[in-house]
Amino acid sequence: MNLAQSLRKILGPGIVASDEPTLTAHAKDRWFASRQPDVVVLAKKRAHVEKTLRFASEHRIPVTTRGAGYGYVGGCVPSHGGIVLSVAPMNRIVEINTADGVAVVEPGVITGDLQDAVRKLGWFYPPDPASLRDCSIGGNIATNAGGPRCLKYGVTRNYVLGLEVVIDDGRELNCGGRTHKNKQGFDLIGNFVGSEGLLGVVTKATLRILPHPPARSTLAASFRTFREAADAVQRIFAAGYLPSALEIADPFTLKSAREYLGREITPGAKSLVLVELDGHEKSVRSETTDLKKRIDAMGAIAVLTAHGDEQCEKLWGLRRAYSASLKATGLTKLNEDIVVPRGKLVELAEFGERLAKKHDFPVACFGHAGDGNIHVNIMAANYHEQPKIKAAVDRALDELFKWVLKAGGVITGEHGIGLAKKRWWPLAVNETGRDIHAALKRAYDPKGILNPGKFVG
Ligand SMILES: Cc1cc2nc3c(=O)[nH]c(=O)nc-3n(C[C@H](O)[C@H](O)[C@H](O)COP(=O)(O)OP(=O)(O)OC[C@H]3O[C@@H](n4cnc5c(N)ncnc54)[C@H](O)[C@@H]3O)c2cc1C
Structure with missing residues (x-):
């Protein structure tokens, strides 16, 4: 009896798939890596998960859990084949x-x-x-x-x-x-x-x-330089504000977004800070007025303000277009989600500029300035077609991650290690840290059947 037949016997009809389209649909996420599983289990309830793991453990078959498959680092790619255990149908x-x-x-x-x-x-x-x-x-x-x-x-x-x-x-x-x-x-x-x-x-x-906070407002503040925008981030905190979001974008990102949207939301801006405040209506309105005055005094070229979902979403439309507009440049966008201590934002952007010059490809920086979590996007032409471009990007990534770690940052703040950042795991976490990870892995998964081939086990 083959694997799919054995699992069908245990799990019943309609749960196990081994047809080509289903295997292909479960081979990758939103990153580049891909490998087909031998079989896909579409779990509808916990008992399906329990029975699948019991069987897999007994026969030492790799099991890779999959949610929606929208990861950015190849985390749910079944590197060692075996079973992809999709919990997508468990959606109540x-x-x-x-x-x-x-x-x-x-x-x-x-x-x-x-x-x-x-x-x-x-x-x-x-x-x-x-x-x-x-x-x-x-x-x-x-x-x-x-x-x-x-x-x-x-x-x-x-x-x-x-x-x-x-x-x-x-x-x-x-x-x-x-x-x-x-x-x-x-x-x-x-x-x-x-x-x-x-x-x-x-x-x-x-x-x-x-x-839910009943009211919100958004401020979009345009600056001449990234440094001025990053300084404004610090000064907003120093003024006693903890915004619900505080986002920054560099000149390359803004230029791409303007071209993509075909309009200017922030005239003349070379860098942009978006600030979101929420709370009760009266306090949000008075805080917005006060903060606008303060940001004007920080040397902003212009500060637009919006109240309520509809108006705020218009300003956020620009922010939400960053990723798509960078992709629309036709270059391959290699999106890294590094984090640096917040005080190092300007140094990071300057390092990005040096990296771009040295390797001769643009580097676009935007993201969650308040957390120091910046998406550093290496924008490469012919990345998939020319091995020497890929090698240059790899060298640039090595330099980026080394710089980030030296600056007290981390190589991922959101997407995870997966396959994409596995190469830099030993650089990011020391031997003791890696030993503890391995010990935890052994405690929960002594046979190493869960998502093998990733950063631990
Ligand atoms: C356009 C785009 C934008 C993104 N923006 C963000 C962002 O702003 N912030 C952010 O944090 N991430 C972002 N991501 C990354 C991604 O969406 C997140 O990592 C998300 O949490 C992945 O969820 P998923 O259901 O798609 O997981 P999957 O891709 O299916 O799996 C991701 C990992 O989780 C494991 N897993 C899934 N379900 C389970 C489970 N039930 N039990 C145990 N392990 C499980 C998988 O084995 C895998 O290792 C973005 C991705 C894309 C494509």
Whole structure:
């Protein structure tokens, strides 16, 4: 009996697929790497996950968990073949309980759908990766996803109160619960958040939700240089403001966005800072007026302000177009999500300029200035066609990551290590750190069947 037949016998009809289109559809995510699994399990309930892992553990078959397949680092690519365990069909919002401030969800729920469902009740699930209309809560947990709002509200980890996880041989592990504080034992939730499918399969999550702030405003501040824009970021904090988002963009990004959108939102801007404030109507309006005055005094060329969802989204339209407009240049966009201590933003941009000059390709920087989490995009022509371009990009990435680590930063703040950053893992984490990772991997997955070929095991 082959693998698909054996699994069908255990799981029943309609759960196991081995046809070519399904195998191809589960071979890659949004990065470049690709490998077909031998079989795909489309789990509809926890029992399917348990039975699959029990069988795989017994026969030492690799299992790679997949959410929506919207990762950026090849995390759900089955590098060693075997089983892709898709939890996408487990997509029920089990409960939203505003009295307890929790939502209980299956892992395949799309992040934006959860946000919409809680919003209808006047509540708020803040983590906002740009991919939120496509990616899943399970994937967000496994990568500790974040976005612009994480400056004020924190990343996915800050919203996970409880997890139901199935580990190596099909055992169920429950971590945390539905209380907003919990100090019973070690922080096992922290082991799983950001674990990239290497330690277990999340089958249910209890998430913290917040009352939705009733009002918001956005300020779009144009500056002549990136340095002036980065200085403004520091001065906004120094003035006592903790915006819900604080985003920056460099000249190359803004130029591409203007060409892509065919219009100027921010006349004359060489660099742009977007600031979002939220709270109650009166305080948001008075803070916006005060902050505009302060940013004017910081030497901004222009500061546009907007109130309410409709107006604010018009200003955010520019920000949301950055990625697409860089792709529309026709160059290959190699998006790195490094983080530096916030005080090093200007040095990072200057390093990006030196890198661009040295290797003769543009480098576009934009992102979450408030967190120091900047998307450094190497923009390469003929990347896939010419091996020598790819080699030059690899050299530039080596230099970038070395610089970032020396500056006290990290090589990924959002997307994870996956396959894309595996090469730099030993550079980023020292031997003791790597040993502890390996020991945790052995504790949860002694046979090494979960997502093998990635950064641990
Ligand atoms: C256009 C675009 C924009 C993006 N913007 C952002 C952004 O702003 N912020 C950000 O943080 N990320 C961003 N990402 C990256 C990506 O969307 C996130 O990493 C997201 O969390 C992936 O979720 P997914 O459901 O697609 O996971 P997948 O790609 O399916 O899997 C990602 C990893 O999680 C593991 N995994 C998935 N589900 C489970 C589970 N139930 N249990 C255990 N392990 C699991 C997989 O094995 C894999 O290692 C972006 C990606 C794209 C393509």
